[in-house]
Amino acid sequence: MNMPDLIRRKRDGETLRPPEIEWMIREYTGGAIPDYQMAAFLMAVYFRGLNREETAALTRAMVASGEEMDWSAIPGVKVDKHSTGGVADTTTLVLAPLVAAAGVPVVKMSGRGLGHTGGTIDKLEAIPGFRVHLSREEMVRQVKEIGLAITAQTGNLVPADGKLYALRDVTATVESIPLIASSVMSKKIAAGADAIVLDVKVGSGAFMPDLASARELARTMVDLGREMGRRTVAVITNMDEPLGMMVGNALEVKEALAVLRGGGPKELREVCLTLGARMLLLAGAAGSEGEARRRLEDLLDGGEALAKFRQFIAAQGGNPEVADRPELLPATREQITITSPAGGYISSVRARLIGEAAMLLGAGRAIKESVIDPAVGIELKKRYGDYVNASEPLAVFHVNDRTNLETARKKFLAAYTLAPEPPSPRPLVYEVID
Known part of the structure; x- marks a missing residue:
C-alpha cells in the first residue's frame, strides 16, 4: 500500500477497502505519512465522500489509534451525551446531575471550547476549586459513590482525531459529513459509554446550517454507533438562536443552576428534558418517554437534581456553596x-x-x-x-x-x-x- 495510490483512487471516486484505511490512519498517526499527503486525501474525501463501510473503517481505525476506556467496573448502563456545538448550550451541566439523580450512572469525558461554541470543561473550571482532571481510578470510585463524574479528555484518547482535526481546520475540510461523523463517534466509542445520545444542532449557530445536512449527519452517526455495538439515538435541535439566555462560562453555570432549581429558560429546560428522557430510555430506567420526562421534571422541581450537582461539585474539589449562592462565581x-x-x-x-x-x-x-x-x-x-x-x-x-x-x-x-x-x-x- 502507498499513500499516492489511495489519494488517486479516492480522487477518482473509487472505494477504499477497510485494511487500506486502517493502514493509512496507523501510519499517519505514527508520523510516517506527512501532512501534505493526508491533506490531499482529506480534500478528496471532501469532494468524493465516503460510503458507509469506509466511514465505519475510518472510525474504527481512529478508535484504535489510542486508549479505549473501560467502565465495566461501574454497575449499570453508562449513557453519554454529545452536542455538535452551539451557543449558550448548557445542557451537559443540567443533564449530568439530573440523569445521575434518576439513578443512571454518568461518566463523561468533555472538551474545551474553540471559536463561537463553549466547552463544558471551561464552564466547570469557572467554579472555584473545581478539578477537571481525574484519573481512571478516581472516575470509577466517584461514579460508584455519587453516580457522576466529568473529566477533561486526555491526549491518549483518539490521537488520530487530534491530528486530523487540526489538519482539517487549516485545509477547509471541516464541513464533511463522514469526517465529522467519524470524528465525533470515534471519541464517543473510545470514551467507553454503553449508549450514546447525540444532540445534533441545526441553524445559524451550528455546523449544520440546514435540516437536510443535519439529518444526514445524525443518521450517519446513529449507524456508526449501532454498527459498533452502542445503543445510539440522535435528537435534532434548533440552534438558529442561542439555546439559553447566558453566553459565557460563569454566566452559563448560573443559568444551569437556575434550571436545576426548577426555573431557567423554558427552551433550555425543554431540550434537557428531551435529551434526558432518551438517556433514561437507553439505560432501561423508564418504560416510555412520557414516564421518563415526568420523572426528570419531578427531580428538577423537587430539588434532587440540584442536590446531585452540589454533591458533584464537592466530589471534584469545588466549592459546593456555589449551588445555593451563584454570586460566589x-x-x-x-x-x-x-x-x-x-x-x-x-x-x-x-x-x-x-x-x-x-x-x-x-x-x-x-x-x-x-x-x-x-x-x-x-x-x-x-x-x-x-x-x-x-x-x-x-x-x-x-x-x-x-x-x-x-x-x-x-x-x-x-x-x-x-x-x-x-x-x-x-x-x-x-x-x-x-
Whole structure:
C-alpha cells in the first residue's frame, strides 16, 4: 500500500477497502505519512465522500489509534451525551446531575471550547476549586459513590482525531459529513459509554446550517454507533438562536443552576428534558418517554437534581456553596447595557455572531492557546419573536477588558433582524432519529 495510490483512487471516486484505511490512519498517526499527503486525501474525501463501510473503517481505525476506556467496573448502563456545538448550550451541566439523580450512572469525558461554541470543561473550571482532571481510578470510585463524574479528555484518547482535526481546520475540510461523523463517534466509542445520545444542532449557530445536512449527519452517526455495538439515538435541535439566555462560562453555570432549581429558560429546560428522557430510555430506567420526562421534571422541581450537582461539585474539589449562592462565581468589574437601535419584532437571530461577540469579550478562544476569562460574557434580554422598542435593552455585556468592546457590540447587533410583524414560530426539537 502507498499513500499516492489511495489519494488517486479516492480522487477518482473509487472505494477504499477497510485494511487500506486502517493502514493509512496507523501510519499517519505514527508520523510516517506527512501532512501534505493526508491533506490531499482529506480534500478528496471532501469532494468524493465516503460510503458507509469506509466511514465505519475510518472510525474504527481512529478508535484504535489510542486508549479505549473501560467502565465495566461501574454497575449499570453508562449513557453519554454529545452536542455538535452551539451557543449558550448548557445542557451537559443540567443533564449530568439530573440523569445521575434518576439513578443512571454518568461518566463523561468533555472538551474545551474553540471559536463561537463553549466547552463544558471551561464552564466547570469557572467554579472555584473545581478539578477537571481525574484519573481512571478516581472516575470509577466517584461514579460508584455519587453516580457522576466529568473529566477533561486526555491526549491518549483518539490521537488520530487530534491530528486530523487540526489538519482539517487549516485545509477547509471541516464541513464533511463522514469526517465529522467519524470524528465525533470515534471519541464517543473510545470514551467507553454503553449508549450514546447525540444532540445534533441545526441553524445559524451550528455546523449544520440546514435540516437536510443535519439529518444526514445524525443518521450517519446513529449507524456508526449501532454498527459498533452502542445503543445510539440522535435528537435534532434548533440552534438558529442561542439555546439559553447566558453566553459565557460563569454566566452559563448560573443559568444551569437556575434550571436545576426548577426555573431557567423554558427552551433550555425543554431540550434537557428531551435529551434526558432518551438517556433514561437507553439505560432501561423508564418504560416510555412520557414516564421518563415526568420523572426528570419531578427531580428538577423537587430539588434532587440540584442536590446531585452540589454533591458533584464537592466530589471534584469545588466549592459546593456555589449551588445555593451563584454570586460566589467569578463576576466582572462592569456590566454594559446594549440597546436596540430600532423597534420591531425579532425575526431572525444569527447565533454564531452572538457567540463570536462573546469570544471577543474574552469568553472563548480564537485559537487553542487563547486564555479565557471565566467571568465575561453576554446576558441576553430578548429572544426570537419578541418585540423590542428602540433604545430598549437587548443584552448586558459582562466586561473586564474594553479592548474589543466596540467590535463585539457591532457584531452582536448585526446578529438581529427586526420586522414590523411577528415571525412564524419555529420548533425547538425537529425530530428524533433512532
